[in-house]
Amino acid sequence: NAGVTQTPKFQVLKTGQSMTLQCAQDMNHEYMSWYRQDPGMGLRLIHYSVGAGITDQGEVPNGYNVSRSTTEDFPLRLLSAAPSQTSVYFCASSLGRQGKVNQPQHFGDGTRLSIL
Amino acid sequence: AQSVAQPEDQVNVAEGNPLTVKCTYSVSGNPYLFWYVQYPNRGLQFLLKYITGDNLVKGSYGFEAEFNKSQTSFHLKKPSALVSDSALYFCAVRADNYGQNFVFGPGTRLSVLP
Numbered sequence: 424n425a426g427v428t429q430t431p432k433f434q435v436l437k438t439g440q441s442m443t444l445q446c447a448q449d450m451n452h453e454y455m456s457w458y459r460q461d462p463g464m465g466l467r468l469i470h471y472s473v474g475a476g477i478t479d480q481g482e483v484p485n486g487y488n489v490s491r492s493t494t495e496d497f498p499l500r501l502l503s504a505a506p507s508q509t510s511v512y513f514c515a516s517s518l519g520r521q522g523k524v525n526q527p528q529h530f531g532d533g534t535r536l537s538i539l
Numbered sequence: 540a541q542s543v544a545q546p547e548d549q550v551n552v553a554e555g556n557p558l559t560v561k562c563t564y565s566v567s568g569n570p571y572l573f574w575y576v577q578y579p580n581r582g583l584q585f586l587l588k589y590i591t592g593d594n595l596v597k598g599s600y601g602f603e604a605e606f607n608k609s610q611t612s613f614h615l616k617k618p619s620a621l622v623s624d625s626a627l628y629f630c631a632v633r634a635d636n637y638g639q640n641f642v643f644g645p646g647t648r649l650s651v652l653p
Binding site for chain 1: 543548571573575580581582583584585588590629633639640641643644645646
């Protein structure tokens with residue numbers, strides 16, 4: 424199993440550009456989520472999904488969109504990049520309700536995004 | 540609302556000495572508590588969790604954590620630190636009446652000195 428795979432690992436964008444961060448998991452997990460990690464602030468939840476076709480907002484959703492057309496994939500879209508979105512982005516997955524929700528999350532290795 | 544505090548940004552300990560990384564939480568229901576470790580340029584890795592039962596939880600790499608309901612704490616401990624334990628540690632909490640999302644603390648950087 425590859426676990427949770429994120430691409431790209433690094434990206435530099437100009438203000439106003441758009442892009443999609445990819446996330447795929449091969450563990451048949453129901454629950455998937457996107458976090459951003461900023462120094463001293465821990466991980467903050469951007470969007471999450473409890474299954475294919477179901478998404479919802481987390482703590483800091485503004486400027487980001489998600490979709491979940493398949494169980495495996497959960498892409499994060501930056502609509503119009505801003506310098507405040509410079510961060511490290513992590514995708515995570517877990518069994519969700521099929522695992523009675525208290526299973527640990529599996530994390531990808533992150534995408535390091537710089538917005539100039 | 541749920542929240543997690545890790546009162547120490549940085550913890551320094553000598554190799555071979557015991558280590559403690561502190562975590563306190565606030566939830567409105569029963570807490571489910573997790574510890575994760577992050578090595579440079581990597582994602583978070585699960586160490587251990589408390590769901591119910593014994594207050595002392597044992598996890599990976601010799602780590603353990605003690606759940607204290609009266610003090611709303613879940614401190615991470617290890618009897619003898621290794622240089623390879625140097626990393627960033629995150630505490631996370633979820634309440635049993637708050638869906639499936641976790642709240643993470645700000646992280647504590649552990650440095651084990653040889």
